[in-house]
Amino acid sequence: MGRYVLRRTLLLVPVVWGAVSVLFVVFFLLPGDPVEVMAGGERAVNTETRAAIEAKYGLDRPWYEQYGRFWSQVAQGDLGISFTQGRSVNDILGETAPASVRLAVWAVAVEVLIGMAAGVVCAVRRQTFVDALTSVSTTIAVAVPVFVLGYLLQYVLGVYTFQHRFPDWARFPVQGIGPDSWALFFVPTGSQWRYLILPTVTLASVSTALVARMTRASMLEVMSADYMRTATAKGLRRRTVVLKHGLRNALVPVVTLVGLDLGALMGSAVLTETVFNWPGMGSAIQRAITSLDAPIVLGLTLVLVAAYVVVNLLVDLSYAFLDPRIRYGKPGAR
């Protein structure tokens, strides 16, 4: 068990080194003049500015020195200076991260709870109306682009209900985070939930559909396993058979999916936050793209990549709890 944790964690070293290096190569070595980008536009830069920028970022130094400098910054947690705002990217991160984390946590909660519940129900009630309905709606949800869904929800529950004088409960605010009032960091208080619900649904839609499908497929596979028959033959209740013996075994692929899907969720978050004008890292990145503020994009991306890698390490480690065959290091068990 300890060996497993150690081995998995050590495997991260080359990944992190490689990922940071790739970003370095992309931003500093690829064609596409970094000076132009840093100077904030795709226009001619005068020689003085160029020299100033090159000196400031050490671009006049050989690449290995730049690389070392880049690494020492990363290691110190220094994400650089925004070009257009002149502020530290760390500050921008501090301002925008809470809103993003709140939205993401709620979306993942929806994804896991609703997705898994729907998957289990469909697997148990296979080929019934519920199953067919879920199958159709998950297929659609996977194909609807997040920004299309966001605007659709805004139009139906914000614009349409507003224009046609629907009761208040059916009208939702479509822009911004609202009062920004939370208890225990995550729990919306007052009317905050009305601002939270549409972005959450939008962000969670694709992932929830994927989790539902994966849970259903995984449960169906598990339910035809011999040990499920054994459990029934023992005289256990159906609920015990399905939830204790079935779900526990069906969990590994679902957890894997939730971890890997977090990457897609981050991409979707940029879109969702843009659509709803949610003041998080996503909309900061979007604004930085339009103003060609590379340090913000680079810095925030680095943070998200780190979060993604760490979460997937946790997912890997969770296998050890879910499956004793991995815990006891049986080669080839998975």
Next chain:
Amino acid sequence: MTAVAEAGGTVLAVEDLRVHFDTDVGVVKAVDGVSWSLGSGETLGIVGESGSGKSVAALTVLGLVPAPPARFPSGRVYFDGRDLLAAGETELRRVRGRRISMIFQDPLNSLNPVFEVGAQVAEAIRAHDKVGRAAARRRAVDLLREVGIPDADRRSEEYPHQLSGGMRQRVMIAMALALDPQVLLADEPTTALDVTVQAQIMDLLGRLRADRGTAMVLISHDLGLVAGQADRVVVMYAGRVAEVAPVEDLYHRPRHAYTLGLLSSLAHLGGGAGHRLRAIPGQPPSLLAVPPGCPFHPRCGFATEVCRAEAPPLAPKEHPGHLAACHHSDRVAEAAAATLEPAAAVYRNRHMTTAGSQGTPPLLEVDGLAKHYRVRGGTMRAVDGVSFTVGRGETLALVGESGCGKSTTARSVLRLVEPTSGAVRFDGENITGASPARLRALRREMQMVFQDPYASLNPRMTVRTILSEPFRVHGLDPDGQVTRLLDLVGLGSEHSGRYPHELSGGERQRVGIARAVALGPKLVVCDEPVSALDVSIQAQVLNLLANLQEELRLAYLFIAHDLSVVRHIAHRVAVMYQGGLVELADRETLFERPAHPYTQALLSAVPVPDPVKQRARPRIVVRGDVSSPVDPPGGCRFRSRCPKFATELADAERRRCIEDAPALVDRGHGHPAACHYAEVVNVV
């Protein structure tokens, strides 16, 4: 012993049961009008080939067949004054595990991989008895001890994958018998296990059931196993009951043509050797389209017009309790008297001359062959210094239990795996050092037939492509060859356009054999070529191999775990244990005068399909499971399981076994055996 059934002591009865599955391609009539009953304390054997419906009927008893897709157009399952088929889920749940319990074929997949085995046994107790968690756990540990799990306290906290196959099946038995049920349904309980472990498990089941008075339904494809265990036997074919009889009647006086066919198609230990088996032609029908009339008539030598028109009823025959669904019971009876009663001595020795011509150099010489793998924690000695020869036109069988290294040996001989050391000489040429080009050329001379005929055929190639490939590879013209090969192995040219998944198991194996003999090899390595096939198909394939050997003068290196098959086909037999040969002799000597304790135990554990002989045989039981081939200790590798080492030898004698690995030499028995204290015992 059958009196109980008649005495009104019936505990469980299935009546006119039909189980049909609605599928995309039609209705599969898995069980179609089946009745049987089980007396209290009795053992009822249900035999049949795959797809005969033998398991489905038993699963239906406990409501374990998912419906839909299953339907039950008719039938009752009487138990304890109730009809379980009509019972609700709650009522069924009270019966499951408490009154009737079940054990399954594959003990690895039948236990939940993510829970400790002790917890799984305790769960069975707590499903019915109101006991606390700790108390249930203590009872579970006691049960595990009772089923012979050493160090039960500690092992109850292990997970299924940490136990051996035999141990896992013991856990299943502990779980099934935890609440002293009246009936135990055992569905192929030992099929996934090695034969020596099978003997242990059946012994254990017998002992536990005797203590508890549990009745058992033993479902198996193995006629030998059922002969030794059952009081009465049901033979199923195509979802129906063909014959029911007390065990001795069934084996000695069958009254259904299918039963007779099965018994005479069996290769078995005590049977005659060297002759062709009487295979049942054709294959079992698809349950989507069971032939009208008697379902067996297309394959039956006795069939007449009435068999095609009318399904025979299951009618009583001369002995009490003997029923058969056959229009021609009388003629079957005559035929049975002629073939089964006089021991197969007629055939014996007819084919006995060792086909290998004496005096000429052997075709294949294997000398000190070894294959070691580096694994976590040491070196696995899969094959550890094996030497033997195969003569031209001769069959050498290499037998042993799973993991003994026989398949690795076979692959090393063909250099499909690179041996670690040792020499393989083919036709005088040392091929261990042959260049890749030379090796490819040599492949024309030496070929292989694989165990799983499905996996060994590329699913994306037609039979024609598969059979042309050997010719194309060697730059030959495959024109006309495919038809010749198909004809050679008893298939028609209509098969050439088909894909493997469109063929039956037997047909696939024929294609595999055709590919092996395509280029006219001198040696064919057969790796368990019939073990994935049904009994009636096994006989067909074994006969085909024997015919080809005669026609093409092939030598076979025949890998097998089934000694009955080996006795039928081999000229000489080598027994392998943990990477080394323990005994090497010609067939008759090995089967009648085995000298190594392992060979004796192995032979003793193979059941003979004759209830009288089987029950009268001496038993030599080995303990435990095969130990790990990773860095084995010195001395004799078999000593940890050796009955002789455990019970007969004095301490001073044992020291020799511990310190000194016995060589494979003749110690005055006329053939070599790797045991310091080898001694001939007849166990067949």
Next chain:
Amino acid sequence: MAAGGRGVPSPEMWRRFRRNRLATVGLAIILVEVAAAVLAPVITFADPGRVDPAASLSSPSADHWFGTDLLGRDLYSRVVYGARVSLQVGIVAVLIALAIGLVAGAAAGWFGGFVDGLVMRVTDVFLAFPYVLAAIAVITAVGRGKTAVTVVLGLLGWMPIARLIRSSVLQAKQTDYVEAARAVGAADLRILVGHVLPNAVQPVVVFAAMFVGTAVLSEAALSFLGAGITEPTAAWGLMMAQGKDFLFTAPHLLFFPGAAVFLTVMAFVFVGDGLRDALDPRVAVR
């Protein structure tokens, strides 16, 4: 005969594919879109770039079937021309990913050892980047435009293909039929091309079909965020970005390009599902 088994289309596969009705629908949508993209100048009535300030933000009408945008450009023309961009980017990106993934995966699976370790570590590094996020970052660094988007989406998408191919090759390498081919005397190249790859390619074909949808979606997302296709090219995502301020007054600006993206992505998902059924000869056909 043999063709059907080698991954080349056969009547039997077509029958299997058609049994999946949604797949047939998806294929129809794709065919219509391809036709529209090719025939764009023929089936539209206005130049997609023609500005008409007088007609700014008009609703759908007989003149402008899908209405017009802020600059008065005909939305119908722009959506039809947008199909060209989306399909080009999607398909070329997938071809790039396939080329890299096939070579890397086959090399890793077939040679094993050091090659395998190297390829898999590189794969891990690339997989550490969330797809859309990585595309945003790279495009911010190297500049926008159709070529950049296509290449970046391809270069960032090969890893799943490499993994699929590698595991299929590893699996196929261990099958009895590959051992049988070796026992018959077949050379390595013959085994790889004749036995291993045909059996390994199937999951990749399915993945590639679905991945076209993902690439189309990603291009739209990038363009929407301003990190993709730039004016004056008509691209669906860009059109939506320009329409987002008029949700109250001119929702058609979001509706039509949104629907186009949705239908395209869904069509490729359906076709992927259908291919899965069609390519597995073990699935029985009635």
